[in-house]
Amino acid sequence: MKIAVLHGQNHKGSTWNITRLLLDEMSDKAETVLEFHTNELKPCAGCFTCIARDETLCPHRSAVGPIIDAIEQADVIIAESPNYCMGMSGQMKIFFDHMGYRWMSHRPHPSMKGKTGVAISTTAGIGAAKVTKSIARQMFWWGVAKTYRLSFAVSAMSWENVKSERKARITNRIKRSAKRVIKSVHKAKPGLKSRFIFAVMKTQQKGMSWNPADRKYWEENGWI
Numbered sequence: 001m002k003i004a005v006l007h008g009q010n011h012k013g014s015t016w017n018i019t020r021l022l023l024d025e026m027s028d029k030a031e032t033v034l035e036f037h038t039n040e041l042k043p044c045a046g047c048f049t050c051i052a053r054d055e056t057l058c059p060h061r062s063a064v065g066p067i068i069d070a071i072e073q074a075d076v077i078i079a080e081s082p083n084y085c086m087g088m089s090g091q092m093k094i095f096f097d098h099m100g101y102r103w104m105s106h107r108p109h110p111s112m113k114g115k116t117g118v119a120i121s122t123t124a125g126i127g128a129a130k131v132t133k134s135i136a137r138q139m140f141w142w143g144v145a146k147t148y149r150l151s152f153a154v155s156a157m158s159w160e161n162v163k164s165e166r167k168a169r170i171t172n173r174i175k176r177s178a179k180r181v182i183k184s185v186h187k188a189k190p191g192l193k194s195r196f197i198f199a200v201m202k203t204q205q206k207g208m209s210w211n212p213a214d215r216k217y218w219e220e221n222g223w224i
């Protein structure tokens with residue numbers, strides 16, 4: 001099993017440590033684990049080059065390309081971010097913006113429909129579930145078959161300050177989740193909603209006039 005990990009922050013806080021717990025639980029089955037930090041990425045330039053022409057011409061391709069390659073080769077994609085003001089970190093969103101061309105409405109990678117996603121977030125009080133939901137939404141639109149959402153209220157500003165009873169509960173939940181994630185690898189299938197949206201996009205691509213790059217891609221994949 002190949003795992004790609006996207007860290008939505010550089011520091012090793014609660015979210016990073018919980019992600020580490022999950023990786024440790026999955027380590028026996030992991031063939032490779034490639035980890036990426038989104039902190040150094042530049043924001044999307046809004047040039048539409050990826051969507052309308054060719055993603056390799058993105059002005060930030062040298063930074064985002066290796067991450068995208070790893071994601072496309074992985075069996076499991078883990079994306080983690082703390083809750084910042086009721087949303088994912090800005091740096092994580094910057095990465096997701098660079099994946100706009102991979103949405104089902106444009107050029108989804110064929111391998112996504114066989115992948116498992118994991119969205120992880122922590123919060124001091126409330127809001128981590130909102131973050132995992134929005135990360136899972138991104139993966140849904142990439143065409144990822146199934147995304148597990150793991151959100152935790154830690155009542156702390158750092159992992160060191162998380163109470164030991166809470167850490168024990170988190171660890172137990174992670175152990176159970178790791179088993180589920182491992183079980184789903186190569187078995188998860190896109191749900192009804194995903195298949196429906198893909199069918200709608202197919203109709204749209206058949207009549208596509210404004211974006212020949214997308215249409216060509218759908219034709220080359222034999223989808224239209």
Ligand SMILES: Cc1cc2nc3c(=O)[nH]c(=O)nc-3n(C[C@H](O)[C@H](O)[C@H](O)COP(=O)(O)O)c2cc1C
Nearest residue numbers: 013014015082083084085086122123124125126157
């Ligand atoms: C900029 C910023 C915004 C935050 N916004 C919220 C918030 O809206 N609600 C909340 O309960 N905690 C909020 N927090 C607290 C963090 O979500 C919480 O401490 C989290 O566990 C930090 O994860 P980390 O240790 O991985 O950095 C915020 C923290 C920061 C730094």
